Amino acid sequence: MDRPLTAPDPDRHWHQTGAQHRRLIEATRDLSPLRTAVVHPCDAPSLAGALAAWREGLIEPLLIGPRARIEAAAEALGESLDALQLIDTPHSHASAERAVRLAADGEAEALMKGALHTDELMSAAVARQAGLRTERQMSHVYALDVPSYPRPLLISDAALHIAPDLATKADIIQNAIDLARAIGIDRPRVAVLSAVETVRATLPSTIEAAALCKMAERGQIEGGVLDGPLAIDNAVSLSAARQKGLDSAVAGQADILIAPDLEAANMVAKLLIHLAGAQAAGLVAGARVPIMLTSRADDVETRLASAALAQLLVRRQGEATAP
Numbered sequence: 261m262d263r264p265l266t267a268p269d270p271d272r273h274w275h276q277t278g279a280q281h282r283r284l285i286e287a288t289r290d291l292s293p294l295r296t297a298v299v300h301p302c303d304a305p306s307l308a309g310a311l312a313a314w315r316e317g318l319i320e321p322l323l324i325g326p327r328a329r330i331e332a333a334a335e336a337l338g339e340s341l342d343a344l345q346l347i348d349t350p351h352s353h354a355s356a357e358r359a360v361r362l363a364a365d366g367e368a369e370a371l372m373k374g375a376l377h378t379d380e381l382m383s384a385a386v387a388r389q390a391g392l393r394t395e396r397q398m399s400h401v402y403a404l405d406v407p408s409y410p411r412p413l414l415i416s417d418a419a420l421h422i423a424p425d426l427a428t429k430a431d432i433i434q435n436a437i438d439l440a441r442a443i444g445i446d447r448p449r450v451a452v453l454s455a456v457e458t459v460r461a462t463l464p465s466t467i468e469a470a471a472l473c474k475m476a477e478r479g480q481i482e483g484g485v486l487d488g489p490l491a492i493d494n495a496v497s498l499s500a501a502r503q504k505g506l507d508s509a510v511a512g513q514a515d516i517l518i519a520p521d522l523e524a525a526n527m528v529a530k531l532l533i534h535l536a537g538a539q540a541a542g543l544v545a546g547a548r549v550p551i552m553l554t555s556r557a558d559d560v561e562t563r564l565a566s567a568a569l570a571q572l573l574v575r576r577q578g579e580a581t582a583p
Contacts, residue, residue: 309563364391451495452488541565
């Protein structure tokens with residue numbers, strides 16, 4: 261009799277890909293759409309994503325870019341733009357600058373990346389004179405719907421900060437916690453990752469992980485439960501955590517993974533997307549408005565989920581600050 265190649269995994273959980281993201285979209289039904297500057301939607305995928313988010317009631321799009329190119333993209337899709345506002349700009353740099361200016365002036369509640377490079381949009385957004393900076397560093401948060409994981413999994417920072425220092429990591433964590441709370445996770449469990457789960461003088465990421473946990477204990481990071489250093493298996497697998505004897509509220513059931521650097525975060529996220537079938541969404545948090553920083557190759561479902569993240573973040577933060 262043939263034996264199974266592997267023993268059953270008690271951590272194993274399966275749900276339909278995209279089911280968690282669909283629940284996020286459903287959670288926005290009673291919320292008003294975000295006035296969103298869609299930056300340079302000059303190809304069919306980026307324009308289709310913006311129009312789909314509009315029809316779902318997630319955004320009220322303000323299309324910014326070369327009129328002729330946007331209209332050509334709409335024609336290729338068989339779509340009409342008659343009901344939408346379009347601001348004509350000569351090129352992608354001008355599109356980014358105009359969109360950022362609208363957000364800084366309060367005329368847009370969010371930004372959505374279209375068919376331009378990430379660095380074009382982010383260079384305009386982080387410029388000191390742009391008016392979008394806050395007291396925190398901006399950071400990118402992936403929100404992954406992993407079919408084998410029972411909850412949304414947030415990973416940061418995989419796009420902006422190459423080698424963040426301790427203060428920047430604290431902002432990265434706070435931004436991720438705020439997003440997790442906005443999507444309904446009351447007390448997010450944050451795993452600060454390294455290669456091992458013990459503090460070692462020869463491995464700087466373990467020392468920073470321990471310092472970040474102490475910062476959370478002292479109220480310098482709020483709203484979540486931190487543990488670290490944790491190796492990634494101990495962060496997401498209860499079985500692995502128990503085998504290591506880890507007594508932790510985070511180990512094995514993390515909501516948020518904080519990587520030591522951009523390369524590690526990017527590798528973990530991309531591996532889950534391409535080998536584990538995860539559906540990705542994401543945005544930049546920490547600015548005055550959220551920035552939906554989707555890839556030009558992302559499908560409509562990913563763009564919808566990213567728009568839902570932005571809408572939930574803005575509306576929940578508005579509720580928290582309302583008198």
